[in-house]
Amino acid sequence: MLIRKQNLFKTAILFASVTLFSCKTVAQEPAKKVESQNQIVISKNAKWSDKMALTLMKRHPESYMIDNAKAPKWDYVHGLVLHSFEELYKKNADPRYNAYIKGYTDHLIEKDGTIKTYELEKYNIDMIVSGRLLFNLYETTKDNKYLVAMQTLKKQLEGQPRTSTGGFWHKQIYTNQMWLDGLYMGEPFYAQYTVTFENGKNLNDVAKQFEEIQLHATDPKTGLLYHGWDEKKLMPWANKETGNSPNFWSRALGWYAMALVDALDYFPKDHPKQKELVGYLNNVCASLAKFQDKSGLWYQVTDKGGKEGNYLEGSGSSMFAYAFAKGANKGYLPAKYKKLANKAFDGLTTKLMKVDADGTITMTDICAVAGLGGTPYRDGSYEYYVNEKKKDNDPKATGPFILAALELNR
Template sequence: MINNKKNILVSVLLICTMVFTNSKLIAQEQVNKDIVIAKNLKWSDKMTLTLMKRHPEAYMIDDSKTPKWDYVHGLVLHGIEELYKKNPDPRYKAYVRGYVDALVQEDGTINTYELDKYNIDLVVPGRLLFDVYATTKEEKYLKALQLLRKQLSEQPRTKSGGFWHKQIYPNQMWLDGLYMGEPFYAQYTVTFEDGKNLDDVAKQFEQIQLHATDPKTGLLYHGWDESKEMPWANKETGNSPNFWSRALGWYAMALVDVLDYFPKEHPKQKELVKYLNSVSASLAKYQDQSGLWYQVTDKGGKEGNYLEASGSSMFAYAFAKGANKGYLPAKYKKLANKAFDGLTQQLIKTDADGGITLTQACQVAGLGGKPYRDGSYDYYVNEKKKDNDPKATGPFILAALELNR
C-alpha cells in the first residue's frame, strides 16, 4: 500500500515536471514566434532576432536537435552577450542563460562535455559562464569554470609548450585553437589567479607565430605539426599547405579578445599587439575590391575560389576592435567598414519576415581525420557551404557592434 502511494506520488511529480518543462518550452517558442524584426534595427539586433526566431532555444543553433556543449554556440552566444551590454533587451540575456542552464548540471559537470578528449574547441563556450557566475554566485557555474580550467592544465602540449588541438591530433597546433582556448584562459587567469598565467597564454601565440607564419606573405598556415609526420604537413616546416581565411580569422579574433585581459604594462602585451599588426597588414593586401576575402586567402582569381562570409566577418570584427582599442592604426576601421559593406550588400538576403540570411559561409574545414582532409586548395574550395552558419553569424554580430552599424 505504501509502495503504491509512493509510485503514485512519483508519477504525479514526473507529470508535473514534464508539464512545467513543456509549458516553459512552449512559452519560449511563443515568445520567439512573436519576434518582430523591424527594418530600422541595427544589423547586430537583426541577426540576433533572426537566430532567436529560427532557433527558439539557444541549443538549437546550428540545427542541433538536443543540447550540446559546442564551440559554435559559444561563439554566437558570446556575440549576443556583447550585444546585451549595448542593448539590454532581457530576451537576449534569457537566451544565453537558457543555453548555459540546459548544459551545466547542479554538481558543476557539463552535459555532453568529455574532459578526457582534450578537445580545445570545447573550452570556448566556457566564456559564457563568467557573467552567469558573477551575477548569480551559484557554485555550479564556478565548478564548471574550474572543470574547463582543469582541461587546460592537463591539455597535451607540443615539446615547445603549445596546446595540441585535440587528443586525436597529436603534436598539432591549429589557428582555430587559439580562439578556442586563449580568451577563456586569459579571462580565467585574470579573474581567479591574479593573471599569473598570462605568460602561458602569450606563449601559445608565440609558438604559432614562430612556426606557422609564411615569410613571403606574412599569412599563417591553417595548421602546424611539430612532428612533421602528418601526410598534410610540409616535411621541412610541418605546416599545412594553404591559407584558409576562417583559420586566419580565428587567429585575429583571438588576438583582439585576449588583449582585453593583458594590462598595457605586461611584458607580453606589446608582442601580441605586434602580432595583430603583422597579420592585419598581410590580410589587408588580400582584401578584394568588394571588401570581402576569398575562402583560400591568397588565391583570389583561381577557379573554384569564392568570397567567403565567415572569414570576412571575422576580419571585419578584428580590424574594427583593433582600431577601436588603439592596437591598430585608424585606417583598419575603414577596411572593416568596407568589409561590412561587402557582407551586407553582397552576401545578405532579407527574408519575408524581415529576418536576414548570410550566405556563402564555409560549413566546416579541418586537417586529417576520417574521412581524410589533406588541406589542398581543392579540398577547401569544395567543402560544403551553409547559410547563416554560426561561424559567420557570430562574428557578423560582433563586427556590427564594433562598427556600430
C-alpha cells in the same frame, strides 16, 4: 435523494471543468512557444547586430538549437554565438538576450557543476570557448555551479597535451599539432580565467601559445599563417621541412585575429607580453589587408583570389571585419583598419545578405566546416577547401557578424 443527485451533478461538472482546464493548459504549452517565436518582430530600422540576433532567436527558439542541433550539446559554435549575444546585451539590455544565453548554460550545467556531453579526457581545445559565457553568469548569480564548470575547463588546460616547446595540441587525437582555430578556442578563456581568479599568473603561458604558432606557422613571403602546424612533420598534409599545412584558409586566420583582439582584453598595457601580441595583430592584419577584394570581402583560400572554384566567403570576412574594427577601436591598430572593416561590412550586407519578408536575415556563401587529417581524410589542398560544403547563416559567421556590427555601430 434529490439533494444527493444535485451534489453528484455538481461534482461531475466540477470534475469535467477541472479536466477540461487541465487538458487545455497542457495543450496550450507548446503553442506558447510558437506564439513567442512569432512575436519576435524585426524592425527594418534595427541595427544589424539586433537583426541577426533576433533572426537566430526566431529560427532557433531554444539557444541549444543553434546550428540546427536536435539536443543540447556543449559545443564551440554556441560559445561563439552566445558570446556575441553577451556583447550585444552590453549595448542593448534586452532581457531576451540574457535569457537566451542562460538558457544554453542551464540546459548543460548540472547543479553540481557537471557539464553534460563534455568529455575532459578528449583534450579537445574547441570545448573551452563556451566557458567564456560562465564568468558573467557566476558574477551576477553567485551560483557555484558556474564556478565548478569553469574550474573543470581550466583543469583541461592544465592537462592539455603540448608540443615539446609548450604549445597546446588541438586535440588528443591530433598529436603534436597546433591549429590556428585553437588559439580562439582556448586563449581568451585562459586569459580571463587567470586574470579573474589567479591574479594573472598564467598570462605568460597564454602569450606562449601565440608565440609558438606565430613562430612556426607564419609564411615569410605573405605574412599569412598556415591553417595547421605538425611539430613532428609526420602528417601527410604537413610540409616535410616546416610541418605546415599547404594553404591559407580565411576562417582559420579569422580565428587567429579574433583570438588576439579578445585575449588582449586581459593583458595590462604594462605586461611584458602585451606589446608582442599587439605586434602579432598588426602583422597579420597588414598581411590580410593586402588580400582584401575590391568587394570588401576575402576569398575562402585567402591568397588565391582569381583561381577557379575560389569564392568570397562569409565567416572569414566577418571575423576580419570584427578584428580590424576592435583592433582600431582599442588602439592596437592604426585608424585606417576601421575603414577597411566598414568596407568589409558593406560587402557582407550587400553581396552576401538576403532579407526575408519577416525581417529575418540570411548570410550566404559560408564554408560549413574544414579541418585537417581525420576520417574521411582532409588533405588541406586548394581543392579540398573550395569544395567543402557551404551553409547559410552558419554560426561561425553569424557570431562574428554580430561582433563586427557592434564594433562598427552598424
